[in-house]
Amino acid sequence: MAKSSKKSNIILIIPTLIYLNIMTFFPIAYLVYLSFLKWNLFEHKGTFVGLQNFIQLLSPGSLFYQSLSITLLFAISATFSEFLFGLGVALLLNRENIIAKIIRGILIVPLMMAPVLIDMIWKYLYNPVLGPLTYFANMMGIMQPNFLDSEPNVFFSLIAVDIWQYGPFMVLIILSGLLSLPKEQFEAAAIDGANSFTQFRYIILPLLKPILSIAILFRFVDSMKVFNKIYILTAGGPGRATETLSYHIFYYSLGFTYDVGYGAAVSILFLIVVLFMTLVFMRAFMKDMFVKGRVQ
Amino acid sequence: MKLTMRDLIINVLMIILLIWIAFPLFWLFISSFKSNVSIFDFPPTIFFQISLDAYKVALSWEWLNYFKNSIIASLSSAFSALAIGVPAAYALARYEIKRKNFTMITILSIRMMPPIVTIIPLFLMFSFLNLIDSHLSLILVYTTFNIPYVIWIMRGFIEEIPKEAEEAALIDGASVFQIITKVVLPISKPGLITTLIFCLVQAWNDFLIAFVLTNVNAKTVPVALASLVGTRWVLWNQLFAVGVINTIPALVLAYLIRNYWVKGLTLGMVKG
Numbered sequence: 235m236a237k238s239s240k241k242s243n244i245i246l247i248i249p250t251l252i253y254l255n256i257m258t259f260f261p262i263a264y265l266v267y268l269s270f271l272k273w274n275l276f277e278h279k280g281t282f283v284g285l286q287n288f289i290q291l292l293s294p295g296s297l298f299y300q301s302l303s304i305t306l307l308f309a310i311s312a313t314f315s316e317f318l319f320g321l322g323v324a325l326l327l328n329r330e331n332i333i334a335k336i337i338r339g340i341l342i343v344p345l346m347m348a349p350v351l352i353d354m355i356w357k358y359l360y361n362p363v364l365g366p367l368t369y370f371a372n373m374m375g376i377m378q379p380n381f382l383d384s385e386p387n388v389f390f391s392l393i394a395v396d397i398w399q400y401g402p403f404m405v406l407i408i409l410s411g412l413l414s415l416p417k418e419q420f421e422a423a424a425i426d427g428a429n430s431f432t433q434f435r436y437i438i439l440p441l442l443k444p445i446l447s448i449a450i451l452f453r454f455v456d457s458m459k460v461f462n463k464i465y466i467l468t469a470g471g472p473g474r475a476t477e478t479l480s481y482h483i484f485y486y487s488l489g490f491t492y493d494v495g496y497g498a499a500v501s502i503l504f505l506i507v508v509l510f511m512t513l514v515f516m517r518a519f520m521k522d523m524f525v526k527g528r529v530q
Numbered sequence: 531m532k533l534t535m536r537d538l539i540i541n542v543l544m545i546i547l548l549i550w551i552a553f554p555l556f557w558l559f560i561s562s563f564k565s566n567v568s569i570f571d572f573p574p575t576i577f578f579q580i581s582l583d584a585y586k587v588a589l590s591w592e593w594l595n596y597f598k599n600s601i602i603a604s605l606s607s608a609f610s611a612l613a614i615g616v617p618a619a620y621a622l623a624r625y626e627i628k629r630k631n632f633t634m635i636t637i638l639s640i641r642m643m644p645p646i647v648t649i650i651p652l653f654l655m656f657s658f659l660n661l662i663d664s665h666l667s668l669i670l671v672y673t674t675f676n677i678p679y680v681i682w683i684m685r686g687f688i689e690e691i692p693k694e695a696e697e698a699a700l701i702d703g704a705s706v707f708q709i710i711t712k713v714v715l716p717i718s719k720p721g722l723i724t725t726l727i728f729c730l731v732q733a734w735n736d737f738l739i740a741f742v743l744t745n746v747n748a749k750t751v752p753v754a755l756a757s758l759v760g761t762r763w764v765l766w767n768q769l770f771a772v773g774v775i776n777t778i779p780a781l782v783l784a785y786l787i788r789n790y791w792v793k794g795l796t797l798g799m800v801k802g
Contacts, residue, residue: 243621245617246617247617247627250614250615250618253614254637254640254677257673257674262648264651264654264655323547326540326547327544331540333541333544333545333548340551340552340555342781342788345795346780348752348755350735350737350756351752351755351777354769354773355557355558355770356554358557358561359557363572364572364574369572369574402551403795406792407792410801411800414801449796452796455642458644461737462737465756466756479644480644480738483646484646488653494654497650498651501647502647504644509642512642
């Protein structure tokens with residue numbers, strides 16, 4: 235627009251920049267400082283120990299590696315299963331049908347409920363003493379289903395909750411993608427004799443690629459951050475089997491040892507992992523967005 | 531014949547799906563009407579004497595106070611985020627700005643950042659400032675996490691409206707702020723409401739941030755709910771009654787913007 239508005243451009247953005255700098259970059263700078271300290275929160279002050287926290291957590295066999303691999307395992311399996319669920323359900327619901335309509339309406343419910351409440355409902359459903367799912371398992375002859383207190387059951391139980399909670403996110407996005415597909419191409423393909431599988435593989439999937447990348451990016455990043463589910467359902471257990479990075483950081487800095495320096499060092503590595511993966515993913519699959527800030 | 535078989539399979543699959551989605555919601559809802567005794571029945575009962583025990587607790591002063599805290603935190607943070615973010619969204623939609631993409635991606639990375647990473651230094655910083663367990667600390671942090679939503683969603687909506695009205699207003703001598711408040715915002719009302727609702731719901735449902743930053747005075751509903759679980763005898767009916775009440779406003783708001791769910795969920799990256 236007009237040249238005269240040059241000054242006001244800056245004025246419009248400045249509040250955001252100042253606010254976000256104070257509220258994120260400042261705490262992160264403080265986090266970097268904390269990571270060089272040995273500081274138990276019950277002591278008045280920390281002592282400077284240089285890179286000792288990082289050396290500790292990068293040494294072979296450290297809890298950090300263990301927690302990182304648990305986090306990645308959870309994030310990859312949750313994202314992958316939600317992707318398959320989302321694709322399947324979206325294709326199923328992409329039709330005029332009364333049940334499909336009802337389901338499309340209630341899909342938003344899990345996304346609008348407090349995540350903590352969802353975790354509680356499932357904690358009740360899985361409850362070994364009075365949970366309905368325990369009762370169903372008993373009816374099928376499994377006397378102690380151990381949904382949450384044994385490996386590997388606990389992973390499947392957590393992922394089932396995650397699919398229930400965030401599967402609808404994938405479904406809604408993929409459905410909106412399916413609706414925006416150009417109809418002519420299908421008619422042309424049908425005339426050429428393409429069956430529904432070839433149509434799906436060679437027409438639908440490539441057209442949906444940008445939308446699928448966005449959905450996967452959001453789900454992957456968000457499932458790496460998983461905290462509530464762990465806190466409510468397993469508290470990191472059994473043993474350390476489900477201690478994801480968010481929970482690990484919380485547990486060491488504000489829960490168990492109050493060792494903020496160590497927590498800060500883990501936080502920094504976690505932040506680097508998450509942001510690095512986000513950027514790599516966006517560069518690989520969302521070039522358009524990198525250039526124009528959007529897809530389509 | 532072949533077609534009907536296919537229809538049958540599709541309908542069966544849809545009914546299974548409906549049960550999968552509805553079953554936890556159904557249990558949440560019916561269990562909230564169980565009495566303090568029948569909630570412990572095993573096997574769990576579907577038919578029981580309806581009781582309002584749980585709702586009496588959920589609407590007691592203690593819980594109403596948590597609801598009040600949740601309302602204060604989400605309303606204030608949503609409106610602050612709009613006030614701070616909308617002008618920036620406008621500038622990013624309309625003007626040539628140096629390093630625009632870098633700015634957008636940086637703002638997006640705040641949405642992607644794990645909250646646990648900033649919440650621990652913020653906890654310490656707020657402790658020095660004596661702001662722990664205050665509404666202000668919660669509002670400040672929620673505003674931070676809401677701003678990326680405001681900027682990304684609103685920029686998308688603003689880019690979709692034609693520039694002519696703004697150009698005419700500019701020729702009439704209107705200032706940028708007048709253009710935003712009098713021309714752009716009225717046209718992009720659906721965008722504004724969508725953004726507001728996503729911000730509200732995000733703050734309303736947050737657990738981690740409120741859990742670290744509050745303990746008594748500013749405690750929100752999700753944190754109060756979670757604190758029930760540690761105890762040995764959980765009165766699940768009370769927990770679920772609070773949960774039902776907590777969910778209703780979010781669902782009403784979601785219904786109002788039913789055409790914009792996908793846009794909101796993906797920060798405007800996918801046009802729903």
